[in-house]
Amino acid sequence: MTPDELARRFDAERPRLLRVAYATLGSLAEAEDCVQEAWLRLRGLEDPDAIRDLRGWLIRTVGRLALDALGSARARRERYVGTWLPEPLVGDPAFGHACDPADRVTLDESVSTALLLVMESLSPAERTAFLLHDVFGLTFDEVAEVVGRSPAAVRQLASRARRHVAEGRPRFPPTPGEQRRVVTAFAAACRDGDLERLTALLDPRVVCRGDGGGKVSSLPGEERGAGRVARLVLSFVRDPLREMRITTVNGAAGLVLRGDDGVLSVASLTVDDGRITAIDVVRNPDKLASVPGGTAVAPAPGGAVDQGVGPDAQEGMAGAQSAQE
DSSP states (O other), rough: OHHHHHHHHHHHHHHHHHHHHHHSOOOOOHHHHHHHHHHHHHOOOOOGGOOSHHHHHHHHHHHHHHHHHHHHHHHHHHSSSSSOOOOOOOOOOHHHHHHHOOGGGGOGGGHHHHHHHHHHHHHHHHHHHHIIIIIIIOOHHHHHHHHTTTTHHHHHHHHHHHHHHHHHSSSOOHHHHHHHHHHHHHHHHHHHTHHHHHHHHHHEEEEEEEOTTTSSOOOSSSSSSSHHHHHHHHHTSSOOOOOOOOEEEEEEEEEEEEEETTEEEEEEEEEETTTEEEEEOOGGGGTTTTSSSSOOOOTTOOOOOOOOBOOHHHTTTHHHHHHHO
């Protein structure tokens, strides 16, 4: 095939490849690096036409690159200040908030914040085996090439990972509409400063985590319990806040909070059986640089307080009451 044809075929696979790398690493920037390196390797082949299954070759190549990168990424996370959370993917064409580069990633359950955090407790080999086999459909023989194990060993890796992931996933996950209704009700309760309504939306065992990267103020650890988390959330939204906008965060309805100078934080809400079981708030400016709507900054001290909910949060407000019942 011609160089132009090869480039077109690669570009057609790019969203899938980005998803493979991002789901492995939790970093869009590192995922982009893996995909770019795969392209350079493909372009450098003497005879690309000899590849019988280009998609499979590319997924294996990106999977191997991401697995290699995961080792150094985990070492950096051990030195990370505070809680590490995945870089948020904000925007989805289906909601009218497509952004670059996150809109190049297929936003679905494979990149949900809940799944990414569950997979953090897996070994690199388990994580790769689960993703490449269960999510992206490679055979055990193909995955064995990536992780350097026998197909039988890969089968065991994927089985252990599958059991662990099943334990950590929501038992009764919401539909997209249900997720949006709960998030809308959450935003309305925050806007109104209504502690009772907010607490009713939270699971009794809800957990709240914050990632400031040591660069902005954030939670030093996890906060648990509906009452404690509700009070914490309301104290947080009293910071200088101009807009709270509902948009897609890692494939599900979430929140982007902005101040006068730009993005303050991105919140991902995990919903199970109609209640919020986890609130993960990314405040590290380095992880908010690609969020649409301005440069990510730390909140300016002494700024004016405005707890208004942005235009998108008004959508579905009529259904918010049912989400609270």
